[in-house]
Amino acid sequence: TQLLEQSPQFLSIQEGENLTVYCNSSSVFSSLQWYRQEPGEGPVLLVTVVTGGEVKKLKRLTFQFGDARKDSSLHITAAQPGDTGLYLCAGLTGFQKLVFGTGTRLLVSP
Amino acid sequence: DSGVTQTPKHLITATGQRVTLRCSPRSGDLSVYWYQQSLDQGLQFLIQYYNGEERAKGNILERFSAQQFPDLHSELNLSSLELGDSALYFCASSSRTGTGYTGELFFGEGSRLTVL
Numbered sequence: 281t282q283l284l285e286q287s288p289q290f291l292s293i294q295e296g297e298n299l300t301v302y303c304n305s306s307s308v309f310s311s312l313q314w315y316r317q318e319p320g321e322g323p324v325l326l327v328t329v330v331t332g333g334e335v336k337k338l339k340r341l342t343f344q345f346g347d348a349r350k351d352s353s354l355h356i357t358a359a360q361p362g363d364t365g366l367y368l369c370a371g372l373t374g375f376q377k378l379v380f381g382t383g384t385r386l387l388v389s390p
Numbered sequence: 391d392s393g394v395t396q397t398p399k400h401l402i403t404a405t406g407q408r409v410t411l412r413c414s415p416r417s418g419d420l421s422v423y424w425y426q427q428s429l430d431q432g433l434q435f436l437i438q439y440y441n442g443e444e445r446a447k448g449n450i451l452e453r454f455s456a457q458q459f460p461d462l463h464s465e466l467n468l469s470s471l472e473l474g475d476s477a478l479y480f481c482a483s484s485s486r487t488g489t490g491y492t493g494e495l496f497f498g499e500g501s502r503l504t505v506l
Contacts, residue, residue, distance in 0.1 A: 311492040322392065322480050322497030323433070330492055368432065372493035377446065378423075383432040 283307075284371055284381035292387045293359055301354045301367055301384045309371030309379075312345055312352045317366040359388045393417065396481050396498035404506055408469040411501045413481030415462055421445070422464040423482040423495060424456055433480070439464055471505045478502050 287302045303312070311330040315323035327336050329345035329352065336343045340363075342355040352369055369381040393416035403409055415422050424436040435448030439458035450456075453471075458464040468475060479502075482495040 313493055313495075315497075320499075320502075322394075322482075322499050323495075324392070325494055325496065328492050328494055370493065370495075372491075376491065378435070378493050378495065380433045380435070 284369055284379055286367075286369060286381040286384045288384060289382070290385050290387075292389070295360055295388055295390050296358050297388075299356050299359060299386070301356075301386075303352045303354075303369035303371075303381050305350050305371060305379075307371070307373065307379075308349050310349070310374055311372045312349075313370045313372075314343055314352070314354055315368045315370065317368060318364070323366075323368055356386075359386075361388045361390055364388050392496040392498065394481060394483050394496050394498035396479075396501050398501055399499065400502050400504075402504045402506065403471060405471055405473060407471050407505075408467065409471065409503065411466040411468070411479050411481075411503075413464045413466070413483075413498060415464070415481075415483030416485075416496055419483035419485050419496070420462065421484045422458055422462070423484070424450075424464070424466050425480040425482065427478040427480060427500075429477075436466070468503070471503075473505050476503055476505045 284305045313328045314326045317323040327343045332347045332349045334345045340357045344353050367384045371379050395414040397412045420441045423438045425433040436450040437456050438446040442458050456466045478500045480500045482497045
């Protein structure tokens with residue numbers, strides 16, 4: 281069974297701080313997505329990474345796919361209250377199965 | 391707006407009852423996925439349909455069933471409801487599978503089921 285472990289599970293920070301969320305597995309994924317879910321809403325796709333070592337930037341968010349395609353990280357610079365939410369990574373296996381991570385709940389206080 | 395529509399948004403019912411949740415995928419998307427999210431937990435995959443056929447099954451209880459109709463909308467039927475079935479149920483759609491598919495899903499806003 282493929283598992284995607286995210287760390288930390290919870291993160292409470294002040295506006296302006298930087299943070300990194302990790303998504304780790306012992307399995308190889310052909311691609312990996314990051315989603316953000318706000319309370320009472322469905323997850324929204326932020327980014328897809330497909331190449332080992334790939335780095336993508338989305339404004340203050342930087343996503344990296346590990347060289348071996350087993351892990352990923354999400355770095356947020358100068359966090360804002362609007363970044364608050366549940367961050368989920370999801371990996372696509374070679375069998376076309378999508379595996380979701382355990383989630384990281386982020387709270388950014390003004 | 392993801393383009394995925396789910397109804398109803400909220401549903402309150404009693405134990406032992408049966409409910410049906412409905413999902414309309416994004417225009418042109420052939421795949422529909424159902425997920426369950428309990429309080430403070432991640433997404434649990436229930437079932438996937440592709441163009442009317444069941445494609446994959448996850449941790450779906452025998453009391454639950456789903457189907458995808460010719461117009462591609464999908465319904466998730468939950469029967470003999472228990473207190474523990476209270477959760478958010480999400481539908482998601484994607485445009486394709488197979489070669490070139492990189493796994494992106496587009497989620498609806500969910501149906502919040504409360505079983506009393």
